[in-house]
Amino acid sequence: MEPILAMKGITKTFPGVIALSDVSFDLYKGELHALVGENGAGKSTLMKILSGLYKADSGDLILRGEKIVSTGLREMIGHRIGVIYQELNLIPYLSVAENIFIGREPLNRVNGIDWKKMRSMTKELLEPFNLDIDVTQKVCTLGAAYQQIIEIAKALSLKAEILVMDEPTAALTGNEVDKLFDIIAKLKNDGVSIIYISHRLEEVHHLADRITILRDGKHVVTKKRGEMSNDEMVRHMVGRVLEEQYPQYESTPGDPVLEVKNLTKKGICENLSFTARSGEILGFVGLVGAGRTEIMQTIYGYRKKEGGEIFMNGKKVEIRNCQDAVQKGIALIPEERKQQGLILGMSVFDNAALAVLDLYSRTGGILKRSKINAEVNKMIDSMDIKTPSVRQLVKNLSGGNQQKVVLAKWFIRHCDVYIFDEPTRGIDVGAKVEIFRLMQNLALRGAAVVMISSELPEVMNIADRIAVVFEGRIVKEFARGELNEEQVMEYSLGLHEKKHA
């Protein structure tokens, strides 16, 4: 059988970077071919060449047996290639329905937009996901998970025969992931071919018919599922044996640093209380929509609280905005790096410097550039951030490396409390270990570390104490090892609540 798609000998360079070097990749009808590799390995670049966004320096693209020469985005959509990009591409101030049908809105008899039809078509598309949203709602009012689902629905509506999914589950949790997997199974059944990129290796083992690994822009291996163990996959990805997925450390819980008492904000939380201690990592788990991100944003002054008190090191504090929070020693490292964590058009250096402007400037506002430079380079080394130099613009880094910059910038600044919202989203297996170590080091130097994560195994192995959030309330708190994943899921789903009600 001939593949529906064959990419042969693809090479692509950027100034100072060889993103892809002589890479070949093919795909059969109805197949799911997973593409894996470390941050910066070249996965997204290969897919951007397929989608017509980038032009390869050399190599061939063969579609349904025919060589395709000129490419462009529209042309490739015409070839029935659909791409769900890693970075969300929705327009924040348009509604859900408008985002999905932009440029191809259904028309009524007088050639105006048929809004009613557009809304019902959108509802139909979103139906399998069971989302509780209004399709006329602006996209910017929705969280990352919902936005991701809308991206997926949009790609599905284009009826592609070849569908690229670049980290579709990075922003999703258990329930939505299951729904996506159902949809993937249905698509494959209909003969759709899928290229699937993910750093969640269990997913890859679960879904893939074949797996291809890239490392440093080169093809390493392609094998059928089942012919490659997880250890082998990791070894090919990182080029060495990875000793431990979850590094161990001795926590040293000390005094309360951040105390939240009866925090109340309509629609987000009611009388929520918790304590984060010096020298330990406190994890927050829960489903999408449980309100973990919004709770932290309320503490941080990004949203206005309606009731409750916040104490830092035993003293009551008023946090009116994010600047207040930073000054009081709290860092919040957000989940949506593109909107809140980074300025994409600025360099790695400038982004990192933003977090420490006040600490590293002389009187008169002149920056101590060499000091910051040294700190930034240290982070680039320890986190293995792939960038030609600190002067590279952040928008030119791979998704995972952008995420590392967001983290780096806050690791540089010494704070009393660090709140990490999905710190390992989009981060490869090797770098995850480094990030866990850095978080543990923050705790060891006396900080209180709070982590929100949708990857249950990760929180359950890294956090010293874990709080389960359900509908804006903490329904359970436990020490590491006290409960198993299944029990935690039960609390996340609110099952214990209903029993007591």
Ligand SMILES: Nc1ncnc2c1ncn2[C@@H]1O[C@H](COP(=O)(O)OP(=O)(O)OP(=O)(O)O)[C@@H](O)[C@H]1O
């Ligand atoms: N527009 C660009 N300009 C300069 N360099 C780029 C550009 N796009 C990608 N690169 C570089 O090419 C390399 C491959 O990036 P790519 O985005 O394909 O990685 P990836 O495998 O998708 O990684 P991740 O898992 O982090 O998403 C990286 O070193 C990246 O910095």
Ligand SMILES: [Mg+2]
């Ligand atoms: Mg990528």
